[in-house]
Amino acid sequence: MIYDKIENAHLYARLSPGLTRAFEVLLDESLTHKDDGGYEIDGDRLYGLVQRYTTRLAEKCNLEAHKKYIDVQLIVSGEEIIRHAHSDDLEVRRAHDEATDKVLYEPREKMSSIRLGARMFAIFFPTTLRCPVFRAIAPVMYTRLSSRSVLTNDR
Helix, strand or coil, X not given: CEEEEHHHCHHHHCCCHHHHHHHHHHHCHHHHHCCCEEXXXXXXXXXXXXXXXXXXXXXXXXXXXXXXXXXEEEEEECEEEEEEEECCCCCEEEEEECCCCEEEECCCCCXXXXXXXXXXXXXXXXXXXXXXXXXXXXXXXXXXXXXXXXXXXXX
């Protein structure tokens, strides 16, 4: 997992062609004006996701991971806390779903957290499980853009 300010995205985009394209998608401001939902960009290799939520309490944690995609999330406005853990020794709650590329795990009582504010991003690799959408103090409406790129990208 990596998190930083969007101004530093160029430092990480070089890690893989997939990340380069994922950041291009997130930096395209037209995505912020779209309705909530998923947008196919390059077939099943790359897509964007627009989400607007009100943050919630940490008790409602859906600890998730992807197997096929690297998930890059950018907070456009507001803030959220994301709890995270590694997949070692965690019990699977729901097996991998090919259609959503999602595995759900039973959360641990103690997990680390990061706080993302506006113009901050996080990169989640398949070994990093996360529970997003948590509030810091009071519920906050926020907008998050996600770009998911296949883990291996030969282009």
